[in-house]
Amino acid sequence: MILGLVNAPQARRLRLGVLLSWPMLSLLGLGGIPFILLLRISVAPHDPNGMWMPGVTLHAYGALAEPELLGALFDSVEMAVIVGAISVGLGFPLTYLITRMRRRLQVVWLVFLLATLSLSDVLIAFSWQVMLSKRIGLSNIFVALGLMSAPESLTPSSGAVIACLVYLVLPFTVLTLFPVLSRLNYDLIEAARTLGASPWRAFASVVVPLTKGPAMIAFVMAMVLTVGTYVPPLVLGRPQHWPMAVLIGSTALAGHDLPGASAMSMLLLAATVLLAIGAAQAARTRLRKS
């Protein structure tokens, strides 16, 4: 009975140590170490016939100032903001309507959304390519409706990339917003209405303050997912508007330039963090005003 001699806090620590050793090992070993390595490689000299060489240089960071790269960074950020805004703009009313449905319909919608969530981005990008193609695509429907004179291919275009990304991101948005909106106390809205508030005013003064935080989380998550996607812009976008993600991929895989790709990753990461902080800040100042 050795365990019997150990006092309570020690036993707790022992148990936690056993429980958490594997999670800690895997998360730090496969999360922390690789990230530190990424930082290290981003300041290593490029080795054309291998991966990188020992030594320290800021060459890869200097190369980031090229107009082509800054343009791609701008494209990434722009795409993220647009997709984030559309996803929350559609996802918020959709989630609201789902929470007010009958139980059974709710389940149907949620299962449907989970089903689209389980598809890989490669498959989704391919189906959008098929749907927007000249032969069988959407343009044929537009021609039938008299909106277009002849069928044409709608890819590559920024619109195609945005449509595909909204498709990818929307289920995440709904699942983030669902818990909050389904727990929303509708008596409060009722009360505001009884006190003479218009529906719009009731929404603005009751629903918005209660859901602003989660809505902002959904928006930031949509932006992060968008910034990181590689396949949809590659398949559906114009090469001159390829975002950072595609350039990072080609630098690492086709160009065999790991220091360059690492430095570009750090830049994209910094931009993403700034975007997230900016969005959180904006939500907070708005909250203080209202």
Place this chain on the structure above:
Amino acid sequence: MKIIGRIVFLTLLGIFLAAPLVVVAGVSFNGTQRMNFPPQNVSLIWYEAFFNDPAWMSAFSLSLTVASLAALASVSIAFPIAYSIWKYQSRTALLLESIARISFLLPSIVLSITFLVFWSWLGHVGRIEDTILSHAVVFVALPLATIGLGFRSVDLSLVEAARTMGAREGDVLRTVVRPIVLPYVFSDC
């Protein structure tokens, strides 16, 4: 008026979400090599071709292997964290949880490059274990969220009741906590 607007909105979104699936499924039943929708000469020849081609089949089974092993590994990392948070309110576990969340929130391309650099540094590039472990770690946040939800839905008064009636820690886990949490664990796999 309002109801019509609501129905139109939901229908349009429903079409938007269903269209890619319908189109791809439809095209796959074409009898010829051209992309037609609706399909012409409906047949299953492409499915036959798929299941008879060893290269496609091995890629397919590889995908399934990676997916199921990564899911298992992911749950094996997430479960102890969720349990330690629920049972001991452990601060280390909370810290691990936030690390998992952050790694899920990194742009996926940055993660891919990070792992590419890491595995090539180990001289281990291009192995299937790499893919499995990398996926497992990146996606830990998902099972962590659902299993955490499962533990939180365990009514503490049930645990209390079991203890009052003389159940030991192991019995409580087996009889009360397990049936409630297990569905959440499976939903992740």
